[in-house]
Amino acid sequence: MQNISNTDFEIRSENAMCVNQSKLDQTFSSLLKYTIAGIFFGIILVKAQVIAWFRIQEMFRLQSFHMFGVIGSAVAIGALSVFLIKKFKIKTIEGESIRLEDKQFSKGQIYGGLLFGFGWALTGACPGPLFAQIGTGATVVLVTLLSAIAGTWTYGFLKAKLPH
C-alpha cells in the first residue's frame, strides 16, 4: 500500500510545482478553506490589475514598473515567509510538519517557459488570472480556459516524444 501511494505521489508531483504534501485525510469541509484562500487571492489579482491585458503589455514593453513591483515584492515576502517557516519549523494548523521539495531541472522549463511566455503576452493572462477574468464577467475567457485545458491535455499526450 505504501508503495502504491508513493507512486501516485510521484506521478502527481511530476512536472508540478504545487502539490499536496500533506498525508492527512481530507474532507469536503476541510477543503473549503482553500476556496476562501482562493477568494482572497482572486480579489488581489483584480485589485492589482494583474489580470489586465494592457498591464501585461506594459510589462513586456518595459513601459511600467507595476508588474515587476508586484512580482518582485511577492517573491520577497514569499521568500521571507518560507525562510521563517523553515527556521522556526512552523507547523500547519493541523499540526503537521511543513515540507518543501526541491525541483529538478528539465529542458521543459526552457521550451515550455518560452511557449507559456508567448501565450501570456497573447491572452494577457496566466492560469490564475484566467479564472479571475471569468469571474469579473468576461465570459468569453471561458473559451481561452478550455483551450488551455486542451493544451495541457496535448502536453500529456505528447510528453514521451518531447525533449526534457
Add this chain to the structure above:
Amino acid sequence: MLEWIKQPWPWYVAGPLIGLTVPLLLILGNRTFGISSSLRHICAACMPGNLPFFKYDWKKESWNLFFVAGVLIGGFIAANYLSTTTPLVVNPKLVEEMAGYGITNYEGLIPKELFNWPALFTIKGFILMIVGGFLVGFGTRYAGGCTSGHSIMGLSNLQWPSLVATCCFMAGGFIMANLILPIILKL
C-alpha cells in the same frame, strides 16, 4: 476605507499580499502554491484518455480545484463590489501604439475590442484567445509550473530551475509582445 479599497491597489500593497499566499497555503495544510496544475487535474478528472500523465488520484489534489473556484469567486466580488468604473490608466506610449491598431477602449480590465464572442470567429481573435490559451496550458505544464508555481512559489523556495523558467516566461513574453503581436494586431 471602502473608498480606498475600491481604487486600484499599488504594487507595494498587492505584491506582498500575493506573497503571503505562499505561507497561507503552507500553514493551512502543507500545500505548495500554484495554479496551472488545476488544468491538469481537470484533465485527470474528466478525460484521462489512458495517458500515464493523467493516471493519478486527482482527488488528492482537489484542494487546487477548490482554490481556483475561489479565485473565480474573488474575481466576481472584486469586479462587482470592490471596483470603480474609472478607465485603466496606461503608459501614453502604449496608448499611442494601440491606437494604431484601432484599440481605444480602456474600460474594464479586459479589452472589449479584442476579447468578445464574435471576435472568436476572426483570425485575430482566434489567435489571441484560442491559440494563446492553448500555449498557456501546454507551456505551463511543459515548464512544470506557471507564474504562481515557478515565479512566486519556486523563487520563494530559492529553486534555481524556477529562475530558469521565470526568465523564459519573460523572454517569451518580450518576443511575442514586441515582435509578433504587432503583426497579429494588424490582421
